[in-house]
Amino acid sequence: xxxxxxxxxxxxxxxxIILTACATEVKVAPAAxxxxxxxxxxxxxxxxxxxxxxxxxAQKWVDVFEPVGAETAxxxxxxxxxxxxxxxxxxNGSNHVITVGGLKQERRTLAPRVFLLDFQGQVLRSFExxxxxxxxxxxxxxxRPSEGDxxxxxxxxxxxxxxxxxxxxxxxxxxxxxxxTPTGGASYTTTSGVxxxxxxxxxxxxxxxxxxxxxxxxxxxxxG
Amino acid sequence: MLRLTVASAAALSLAACVTPYxxxxxxRASAGIQTIVVVEDSLPADAGTQKLATNGQNxxxxxxxxxxxxxxxxxxxxxxxxxxxxxxQRTRIQxxxxxxxxxxxxxxxxxxxxxxxxxxxxxxxxxxxRKNYHEPLELEVRNDLQPGSAILDVAGAGYGYQLxxxxxxxRPFVTVGVRLSDPADPSKIHLDNRVVYNPVxxxxxxxxxxxxxxxxxxxxxxxxxxxxxxxxxxxxxxxETANAVADLLN
Numbered sequence: 131x132x133x134x135x136x137x138x139x140x141x142x143x144x145x146x147i148i149l150t151a152c153a154t155e156v157k158v159a160p161a162a163x164x165x166x167x168x169x170x171x172x173x174x175x176x177x178x179x180x181x182x183x184x185x186x187x188a189q190k191w192v193d194v195f196e197p198v199g200a201e202t203a204x205x206x207x208x209x210x211x212x213x214x215x216x217x218x219x220x221x222n223g224s225n226h227v228i229t230v231g232g233l234k235q236e237r238r239t240l241a242p243r244v245f246l247l248d249f250q251g252q253v254l255r256s257f258e259x260x261x262x263x264x265x266x267x268x269x270x271x272x273x274r275p276s277e278g279d280x281x282x283x284x285x286x287x288x289x290x291x292x293x294x295x296x297x298x299x300x301x302x303x304x305x306x307x308x309x310x311t312p313t314g315g316a317s318y319t320t321t322s323g324v325x326x327x328x329x330x331x332x333x334x335x336x337x338x339x340x341x342x343x344x345x346x347x348x349x350x351x352x353x354g
Numbered sequence: 355m356l357r358l359t360v361a362s363a364a365a366l367s368l369a370a371c372v373t374p375y376x377x378x379x380x381x382r383a384s385a386g387i388q389t390i391v392v393v394e395d396s397l398p399a400d401a402g403t404q405k406l407a408t409n410g411q412n413x414x415x416x417x418x419x420x421x422x423x424x425x426x427x428x429x430x431x432x433x434x435x436x437x438x439x440x441x442x443q444r445t446r447i448q449x450x451x452x453x454x455x456x457x458x459x460x461x462x463x464x465x466x467x468x469x470x471x472x473x474x475x476x477x478x479x480x481x482x483x484r485k486n487y488h489e490p491l492e493l494e495v496r497n498d499l500q501p502g503s504a505i506l507d508v509a510g511a512g513y514g515y516q517l518x519x520x521x522x523x524x525r526p527f528v529t530v531g532v533r534l535s536d537p538a539d540p541s542k543i544h545l546d547n548r549v550v551y552n553p554v555x556x557x558x559x560x561x562x563x564x565x566x567x568x569x570x571x572x573x574x575x576x577x578x579x580x581x582x583x584x585x586x587x588x589x590x591x592x593x594e595t596a597n598a599v600a601d602l603l604n
Contacts, residue, residue, distance in 0.1 A: 190373050193558070227376055229559050260604060266558035272379040272547075297564035300518050300525060302406050302554045323406065323518030323554075325525075327567060341558055343376045 159236030162333035164292050166211050171204035175216060177251050179203055180281055183228075183340065184220035188348040195233065196338040198240055198286070207285065212243075213334050214285035219246075223275030225345050225353040230284060231262065231270025233337040237329075239269050239295065240336030243287035246279040254279055268339045269295070269332075286334045293332045300325045377559050380534065380545035380603055387544065389503040390470050390603070391478040391537070396530075397459040397510035398487055401451055401588060403444040404516035404527055406554055443574050447515055447524075450578050454585040458513055458592055465593040466508065469600030480505060487511055490533040493540040504544055507533045508599060513592060515577070515584070518554050523570040524577065526591035527552040532599050549598045551591045561602070563594055 185192045196215050204213045220226060232240030242262070246255040257271045265272060275282075301324050308317050346354035467477055478499070482491050487509050496505075513528040527550075534545035548557075552565035569587025571577045577584045 191376070227379060227559070229377075260601065263598075263601070264562050264564070266560060266562070267556050268558075272377060272559065274379060274381065298567040299564065300516075300522060300552060300554055302518055321406065321519065323520035323522040325518070325522045343374070343559070345376060345378070 160238065160335070162238035162292075162331035163335040164331075164333070166204060166213065166334045169200070169204050169211065171206050171211050173206055175205055175207075175214060175251060175283060175285075176203060177216060177247075177281060180216045180218045182218045182220075183282065183342050184218075184350045188350070190348055191341065191343040192349060194338075194340040194342070196284075196340070197336075198338060199335050205285075210288045212285040212288060214283060215338055216247075217282040217284075217340065219275050219279055219282055220342065220350040222350060222352040223277055223279050225347070225351060226349065227272065227274055227343045227345060228282065229265055229268070229270050229272045229339075229341045229343075230282065231265065231268040231339060232332070233268050233339040234328075234330055235336060237331065238333040238336055239330045240338060241287040241290040241293075241332035241334070242269065242271075242338065243285050243290075244271050245283040245285070246273075246275060247281040247283055248278055249280040251281065264297075266339075266341075270339070274345075282340075284338050284340075287332075288334075290332045291334055294329055295332070296327065296329050298325070298327050375548075375557065375559065377548070378543050378546040382604065385504070385544050387475075387502055387504045387534075389476040389478055389500065390534075391480050391499060391503055391505045392463075392467065392470075393484075393491065393505060393507045394463075394479055394481050395459075395484050396466075396508040397462055397513060399459065400448050401456070401458055401514035402512050403440055403447060403514050404512060405440050405443075406516070406518045444514075446574050447577055447584070450581040451585055451588070453581050456585045456588070458588065459510075461589050462508075462510070462513075462592045462596050465596035466599055469597050470603065473600055473604050475603070478503065482507075484509070488531075490531055490546075493535060493537075495540065496537040499537045503537055504534050505537050505540075506603075507535070509533075513595075514588065515571070516552065516554070523572050524574070525552055525565050525570050526588045527565075528591045528595040530595060530599065532602060534603065545602060547602055549595055549602075551595045551598075561598055563598055566590055 183194060198213045198215060202213060203215065204211055230244055232242040244257055245253050248254050261271050262269060303322050303324055305320050306317055307320060342349055344351060470477060482493065484491060488511050490509055491507050493505060509531040511529040511531060515524045516527040517524050529550050530548065532545065532547050532549065533543060536542035548560045550560060551563045553562045556562050569583065
């Protein structure tokens with residue numbers, strides 16, 4: 131009997147230890163990737179890999195988050211290796227606003243370099259450094275495509291990779307609670323402020339963030 | 355943690371239902387604009403305050419939830435007390451800035467005009483009566499401006515010092531809306547955007563500027579004790595915001 135109880139206690143203890151181990155597991159935010167020299171890359175951008183930005187269901191706006199990592203596409207451009215992703219713009223481009231860049235993660239931001247290409251992949255438009263700004267939670271550019279623009283190419287910028295952007299941030303954090311009352315209870319919301327210094331390094335890997343908005347009608351529709 | 359996640363998920367689903375603000379980015383190459391005519395009266399005369407996540411707000415929410423109508427009344431009183439406290443704090447900050455001869459609008463206008471001129475624009479000014487600073491002006495057709503002109507309306511929704519609750523400090527903030535339109539056809543918008551210095555949230559398509567961390571004050575008394583630093587912090591916020599507005603036109 132005693133042995134059985136000890137076995138049960140040991141099992142419970144082991145389960146508790148495992149649970150504690152799971153509960154205290156700390157996820158480390160991914161660090162910036164500064165060097166992709168060992169990665170096998172093509173010699174040119176593969177337009178066949180372009181992903182459509184227009185959603186299947188007609189809608190006014192859409193967010194696209196595209197991870198860029200060790201397994202995603204890269205190319206050797208002007209003798210420099212860059213990671214990239216290419217997207218197919220919706221038709222009637224000038225009726226849209228596109229905000230595209232590298233999403234700010236905990237420790238890194240994908241270093242974006244944005245191009246607009248025609249149907250053959252020729253560069254029609256690029257953006258100078260001064261056009262890249264802190265927009266929303268990304269380091270991004272914002273533009274309206276022209277009618278000849280067919281593809282959106284986002285590649286990493288080797289000249290920016292490794293640079294560190296320090297920023298102080300104030301945020302409001304929202305939580306909720308539940309108060310018991312004689313008639314049952316009700317939930318309530320509380321908010322609290324936090325402030326912190328952030329330091330993010332521009333990286334070859336990270337997340338491309340894209341917001342596509344139609345100025346009138348739905349995405350893909352002509353200007354109303 | 356679960357509650358926070360649920361709250362965040364609820365907030366996200368709610369946000370997903372709302373059509374977000376859509377900016378209109380400027381394309382200088384195709385706009386053909388050489389002269390920027392700036393609307394005078396871009397910012398309110400006095401600096402303001404912004405308090406978020408205060409104890410009063412939280413008390414109001416909790417009281418309303420826990421005790422029905424009585425809670426709503428007690429919560430409203432808590433929020434009211436909070437608002438009165440903030441009004442007093444705002445007056446004290448304005449008084450501290452006044453000792454330094456602070457003029458927020460003059461600082462912003464000078465920085466904006468300087469940056470626009472540096473970007474190669476000819477400048478003009480126009481006076482239009484403004485009912486509030488939270489939305490762009492409804493402009494009337496003007497045919498008296500030379501071709502290649504556009505009217506720049508900067509509406510300063512707020513500037514001053516903000517406190518976001520918890521263990522945070524008073525820090526400068528500035529929020530402006532920006533619209534550039536065709537004088538002959540004001541419905542033709544060349545640019546529409548917003549710039550926020552020290553945002554507490556970062557809406558997805560709005561330009562935001564991080565604050566300079568050295569300008570921080572734990573209490574109103576600290577602002578009163580060093581009004582020159584308080585002025586310097588807010589001046590820097592206004593100049594950086596004006597430069598960011600000019601950058602949108604570059």
